[in-house]
Amino acid sequence: MAATKSRVMHRSLRETPPKAIGGDGVWLIAEDGRRVLDSSGGAAVSCLGHQHPRVLAAIAKQASTLAYAHTAFFSSEPAEELAERLVGHEPGGLASVYFVSGGSEAVEASIKLARQYHIERGEPQRARFIARKQSYHGNTLGALSAGGNAWRREPYAPLLSPSFSHVTPAFAYHEKRDDESEAAFVGRLAAELEAEFQRLGPDTVAAFIAEPVVGATAGCVPAPEGYFKAVREICNKHGALLILDEVMCGMGRTGTLHAWEQEGIAPDIQAIAKGLGGGYQPIGAMLASGTIVETVRSGSGAFQHGHTYLAHPLACAAALEVQKIIAEEKLLDQVKERGKLLEQRLTERFGNHRHVGDIRGRGLFWAIELVADRGTRQSFDPKLKLHQRIKAAAFAGGLGCYPAGGTADGKHGDHVLLAPPYIATSGDIDMIVERLGAAV
Numbered sequence: 001m002a003a004t005k006s007r008v009m010h011r012s013l014r015e016t017p018p019k020a021i022g023g024d025g026v027w028l029i030a031e032d033g034r035r036v037l038d039s040s041g042g043a044a045v046s047c048l049g050h051q052h053p054r055v056l057a058a059i060a061k062q063a064s065t066l067a068y069a070h071t072a073f074f075s076s077e078p079a080e081e082l083a084e085r086l087v088g089h090e091p092g093g094l095a096s097v098y099f100v101s102g103g104s105e106a107v108e109a110s111i112k113l114a115r116q117y118h119i120e121r122g123e124p125q126r127a128r129f130i131a132r133k134q135s136y137h138g139n140t141l142g143a144l145s146a147g148g149n150a151w152r153r154e155p156y157a158p159l160l161s162p163s164f165s166h167v168t169p170a171f172a173y174h175e176k177r178d179d180e181s182e183a184a185f186v187g188r189l190a191a192e193l194e195a196e197f198q199r200l201g202p203d204t205v206a207a208f209i210a211e212p213v214v215g216a217t218a219g220c221v222p223a224p225e226g227y228f229k230a231v232r233e234i235c236n237k238h239g240a241l242l243i244l245d246e247v248m249c250g251m252g253r254t255g256t257l258h259a260w261e262q263e264g265i266a267p268d269i270q271a272i273a274k275g276l277g278g279g280y281q282p283i284g285a286m287l288a289s290g291t292i293v294e295t296v297r298s299g300s301g302a303f304q305h306g307h308t309y310l311a312h313p314l315a316c317a318a319a320l321e322v323q324k325i326i327a328e329e330k331l332l333d334q335v336k337e338r339g340k341l342l343e344q345r346l347t348e349r350f351g352n353h354r355h356v357g358d359i360r361g362r363g364l365f366w367a368i369e370l371v372a373d374r375g376t377r378q379s380f381d382p383k384l385k386l387h388q389r390i391k392a393a394a395f396a397g398g399l400g401c402y403p404a405g406g407t408a409d410g411k412h413g414d415h416v417l418l419a420p421p422y423i424a425t426s427g428d429i430d431m432i433v434e435r436l437g438a439a440v
């Protein structure tokens, strides 16, 4: 599609992306009228697809009643009702919600609240955070410092070091040795995390932060069984908090409302965004445990993180409607069912492909990883920009997907991430895999 001239500062300053001029369920409509199947919901955002009439009506209704009221002075009905829906309903569910405008802000809030919790308990030295390599937690400075994605970090280095350090991720395809059992792999990662606590000084660590299913950086990587239990135990032992970043993998994407429900643990603090509002309004949230909130309430009494647009009534009204629809239409059952179909179709289409090394995911959150050699798991030379070429070929074939590049150190290869809307039919799933197959 011809690039259009634009004064908008796009993320690539060398190219202008095509314009989207409309949406219709799982489809996006480009300016030349072409319909593009949105197989990744943007970046795992559009969980209800595009232009859902109920969400549009809820936004219009809220806009006609109250579009904005600053949280320094007022709360609002949609914020209260949305918070009520989000807290404490599953075992270990968190007690309070702090609404922000997106994922990075939710992570920033999580980092700050973790620090504040320890300060209020008289442990101000707990200022360090342990995160993982090949992770992404957002693009604001704190969140970028938490993320272990080398190419995003390097242009802005040194970031907030030494507050953040990074351990090996639970990425079995590249990190597990062939002669190692899954349990032994988990044991090795746990030992490394323990060693990192010891290296830093266990009483200097505020929190460990991780994505339960790693999203964009490595491509839908769930952790091996027992990993998060081991992490939770180590955090407990050292009095550090566990922050889970479910910005991408949360809000039903993996088949349960929160991805951590499938790990048999609960976090102390959690960041959510994308699927919360389904892209209808910018919104994110930090969820926090009762213990943390009570500590702050009975201490300084204030979490100093106010942003102008937090708990925005329109954003909360949109997210509230999105969440009501997901619950009323039992869409998480559909996520599980269609997720199985997606796995099956991907396995049929790419299981024997000589350049597809791994097919992995959970729920409606799947990725294929491309490798030059399946035997050695060697990725393609990043200079080939294979992921960009697949994206262009898919787009030409009427498929929007979310590809990401591999790393020069071969720690992961080019991959394509699929996160279709929860409303995708089995026909849509077939079409996604067929079009992706043609592009690859």
Ligand code: PMP
Residues within 6 Å of the ligand: 043, 102, 103, 104, 105, 107, 136, 137, 138, 139, 211, 215, 216, 245, 246, 247, 248, 249, 273, 274, 284
């Ligand atoms: N955390 C994770 C796991 C993410 O995937 C993202 C966005 N891709 C973010 C944080 C940042 O969210 P946002 O882009 O809304 O700031």
